[in-house]
Amino acid sequence: MNEMQFLTWVRGPGLDIAIGIFLLGVLWRLIEIYSLGRKVDVAPGRHRDGASGLHTVFRRSVPPPGMIKRSPVTYIGGYVFHIGLAIIVFLFEPHIILIRDLTGLSWPGLPSQVIDLVSVITLGAMLVVLADRIKNPVKRYLSTFADWFTWTLTFLPVLTGWMAVQHLLLPYTTMLALHILSVELLLIVLPFTKLFHAFTVFGSRWYLGKINGHRGVPV
Amino acid sequence: MQGPLIDTLARRGVTRRTFFKYCATLASLMALPPSAGRAMAEAMAAAPAASRRPSVIWLPFQECTGCTESITRSHSPSIEGLIFDAISLDYQETLMAAAGHQAEEALHHAMKENEGKYLLIVDGSIPLGLDGAYSCIAGKTNLEALKEAAKGAAAIVAMGSCAAFGGIPKANPNPTGAVSVSDIIKDKPIINIPGCPPIPVVMTGVLAHYLTFGTVPELDKLGRPKAFYGETIHDRCYRRPFYDQGKFAKTFDDEGARKGWCLFELGCKGPVTYNACATVKWNAGTSWPVESGHGCLGCSEPDFWDGGGFYRALSRPADPLKMAATAAAVGAAAGVAITFANRAKKSSAKAAHETVTLADLEK
Numbered sequence: 001m002n003e004m005q006f007l008t009w010v011r012g013p014g015l016d017i018a019i020g021i022f023l024l025g026v027l028w029r030l031i032e033i034y035s036l037g038r039k040v041d042v043a044p045g046r047h048r049d050g051a052s053g054l055h056t057v058f059r060r061s062v063p064p065p066g067m068i069k070r071s072p073v074t075y076i077g078g079y080v081f082h083i084g085l086a087i088i089v090f091l092f093e094p095h096i097i098l099i100r101d102l103t104g105l106s107w108p109g110l111p112s113q114v115i116d117l118v119s120v121i122t123l124g125a126m127l128v129v130l131a132d133r134i135k136n137p138v139k140r141y142l143s144t145f146a147d148w149f150t151w152t153l154t155f156l157p158v159l160t161g162w163m164a165v166q167h168l169l170l171p172y173t174t175m176l177a178l179h180i181l182s183v184e185l186l187l188i189v190l191p192f193t194k195l196f197h198a199f200t201v202f203g204s205r206w207y208l209g210k211i212n213g214h215r216g217v218p219v
Numbered sequence: 220m221q222g223p224l225i226d227t228l229a230r231r232g233v234t235r236r237t238f239f240k241y242c243a244t245l246a247s248l249m250a251l252p253p254s255a256g257r258a259m260a261e262a263m264a265a266a267p268a269a270s271r272r273p274s275v276i277w278l279p280f281q282e283c284t285g286c287t288e289s290i291t292r293s294h295s296p297s298i299e300g301l302i303f304d305a306i307s308l309d310y311q312e313t314l315m316a317a318a319g320h321q322a323e324e325a326l327h328h329a330m331k332e333n334e335g336k337y338l339l340i341v342d343g344s345i346p347l348g349l350d351g352a353y354s355c356i357a358g359k360t361n362l363e364a365l366k367e368a369a370k371g372a373a374a375i376v377a378m379g380s381c382a383a384f385g386g387i388p389k390a391n392p393n394p395t396g397a398v399s400v401s402d403i404i405k406d407k408p409i410i411n412i413p414g415c416p417p418i419p420v421v422m423t424g425v426l427a428h429y430l431t432f433g434t435v436p437e438l439d440k441l442g443r444p445k446a447f448y449g450e451t452i453h454d455r456c457y458r459r460p461f462y463d464q465g466k467f468a469k470t471f472d473d474e475g476a477r478k479g480w481c482l483f484e485l486g487c488k489g490p491v492t493y494n495a496c497a498t499v500k501w502n503a504g505t506s507w508p509v510e511s512g513h514g515c516l517g518c519s520e521p522d523f524w525d526g527g528g529f530y531r532a533l534s535r536p537a538d539p540l541k542m543a544a545t546a547a548a549v550g551a552a553a554g555v556a557i558t559f560a561n562r563a564k565k566s567s568a569k570a571a572h573e574t575v576t577l578a579d580l581e582k
Contacts, residue, residue, distance in 0.1 A: 020542035024550035031554025094534035
């Protein structure tokens, strides 16, 4: 298999398989999680629920008072790499073309130099967050294989994509193929690991906010 | 400096000075030091003392003669064309006057006379299907002819994508079982000059290099001269700034196309294609595909014909949602199945639950 055949495979059958497993996993997990249900809470609510669920969705994106000072790496590093990933994935022109092809939706992108800068910042933030996870004894204690594994799978697409554009290490064709392959691995693993928070984060915040409101701790 | 080639050129109205300039250009194109231009000029000018001209045998296999057309018609009469005067082209079916037995005789004569010294140029792929019966010359299959001619060759030049990588004949489903020269010949230096067709100056540059230094130029891992195939079309493209700015032509006749914006979205394969089109251009530097408004097809890359569609942007997958419906159905079914399993687990737990009474606590 030469590099062009490799690229053709990852763009063709490879992506078919990855998207297939991704859709399968997402539907499976969503149905499984949302059908679990809870026992009916027969106690009367101590407070009217109001919009506690909706508020929690937003409030949890803002650090509680004093927390940024107490663990700046977690908050700032986390913000930087999450926002960076969103910019790279959704505002790089070739990515937009892919999304348009899959969904029919499109929007204007950013110049590739900007994406380039954002990629470097994102990679840096992810490395800092990783270093903190290794250095901080509590975080290290709480980390399991899945944490290291999902960090790697999130890091690789950004790294290979940036290296492909910068023509580092390997010829562009090979690097582009590796980039697409790394994204496919991410797609396959996403529904079955903690990366599934991409789908569940707002749902679970809403749920917790609503319960807390019901129990008298509204937001 | 004098020599038969200088005289021939002078008769055709090409001055010595022009010839030197051409050699200097060739040398710089191939990233050789300036002194190499003079060495090339000397070697080519001196070589054609009739008996010493290096013999070149050109074998056509499964091909369309486009490669020959490219060289001979590019900007003829040109200095490129005249480089042929520096060699003794002993067998080239399209260009030679002889035919039939005479042509065969010329071929075998040249092979015998220049045993171990001649340069073999091959264009076209070699069919292996039906024992090679898809393409025969003088009753011999291409496979036999290639093996026979390669035995005494000093080096082999695989001209065009068919000879270099199998090309269009090898395109899926490859009905003739076509393969490239390097798939068959393993014990000779092979220079691949892919392209459909290749750029004439690349061909003459490699020939000039061989005539001057007697060696093959530096090659990449696909056997292509690095001097010409060292960078991608995309990196040398004059439309590259538009790519970086995110300005793309969406159709062949929209505003972007008229303004000469990037053709990436229209399927340009420039980012993954290594060739010199963007710098050397075609037809005496007149233009090249992207300049004329069409994306690069990637013709100098292996299997370019099966690269997923000429008009499909590189970032667009071939058929991404092929399995989507099935996968979604299976996923939903799995979710529902697990739901039932979870519910069953819950209700059995509920059924097995024993209420604690006061009496129990007092025990």
